[in-house]
Amino acid sequence: MKGFDIMNKQLNAVIFDLDGVITDTAEYHFIAWKQLAEQLGITFDRAFNEQLKGVSRMESLERILALGGQTDRYTMAEKEALAHQKNEHYKQLIARMTPDDLLPGMLDLLRELKRQNIKIGLASASKNAFTVIERLGIREYFDTIVDAAKVQNSKPHPEIFLTAAEQLRVDPSTCIGVEDAQAGVAAIKAANMFAIGVGDKEALKEADYIVETTADLTYDAIVRAFYRE
Ligand code: B16
Ligand code: MG
Numbered sequence: 001m002k003g004f005d006i007m008n009k010q011l012n013a014v015i016f017d018l019d020g021v022i023t024d025t026a027e028y029h030f031i032a033w034k035q036l037a038e039q040l041g042i043t044f045d046r047a048f049n050e051q052l053k054g055v056s057r058m059e060s061l062e063r064i065l066a067l068g069g070q071t072d073r074y075t076m077a078e079k080e081a082l083a084h085q086k087n088e089h090y091k092q093l094i095a096r097m098t099p100d101d102l103l104p105g106m107l108d109l110l111r112e113l114k115r116q117n118i119k120i121g122l123a124s125a126s127k128n129a130f131t132v133i134e135r136l137g138i139r140e141y142f143d144t145i146v147d148a149a150k151v152q153n154s155k156p157h158p159e160i161f162l163t164a165a166e167q168l169r170v171d172p173s174t175c176i177g178v179e180d181a182q183a184g185v186a187a188i189k190a191a192n193m194f195a196i197g198v199g200d201k202e203a204l205k206e207a208d209y210i211v212e213t214t215a216d217l218t219y220d221a222i223v224r225a226f227y228r229e
Contacts, residue, residue: 020180054181
């Protein structure tokens with residue numbers, strides 16, 4: 001038996017989002033998008049960057065172009081080139097990441113889940129997820145990594161979380177999903193998993209359990225929340 005088993009409920013796996021849960025790559029996405037936006041004559045600030053969390057690369061570019069009233073200015077090939085340019089800059093920035101970039105409490109949580117034989121998955125909209133996990137020095141903790149390159153549908157579609165559960169060979173109802181974005185929480189719920197939101201209570205109100213910061217994501221707290229439901 002893996003994990004706890006109280007009244008037929010069992011926790012077999014925890015599936016994490018990356019940006020905003022394990023590390024704050026949002027800052028690097030911000031720097032790279034800002035530089036591209038400025039080049040295009042579009043004013044881009046942190047408040048707008050919030051709207052891009054959990055959103056795919058191409059959709060992020062579309063939103064930035066819409067912000068600048070430039071939706072129809074570029075061909076598809078030009079948009080691909082702009083997205084590529086942003087990604088090259090982003091890759092330079094994440095190459096400098098170290099284990100110090102892990103958000104508070106996350107290493108302890110991964111260690112404890114491993115110790116308790118609970119499977120660990122990653123479900124990230126980022127095609128750079130693997131590199132980031134390597135830079136953070138936590139590759140060994142993950143039993144599966146599902147990134148945007150492996151799925152057709154973006155969050156809030158449940159595909160990425162369901163694929164992770166399938167690869168871990170566990171039933172979705174025995175999984176916890178952890179997310180900082182509203183679309184991510186919706187994806188977890190649509191996958192029939194227990195949703196933990198990290199961040200704003202109002203924005204993440206669909207989640208089954210919400211913590212303000214990752215420092216509150218302790219093993220005891222999440223297990224207690226899962227079995228209380
Ligand atoms: P890439 P997550 C998401 O990561 C980011 O929150 C979002 O800002 C980014 O645009 C997206 O990944 C795609 O990233 O350009 O590296 O493929 O929160 O799903 O881990
Ligand atoms: Mg996120």
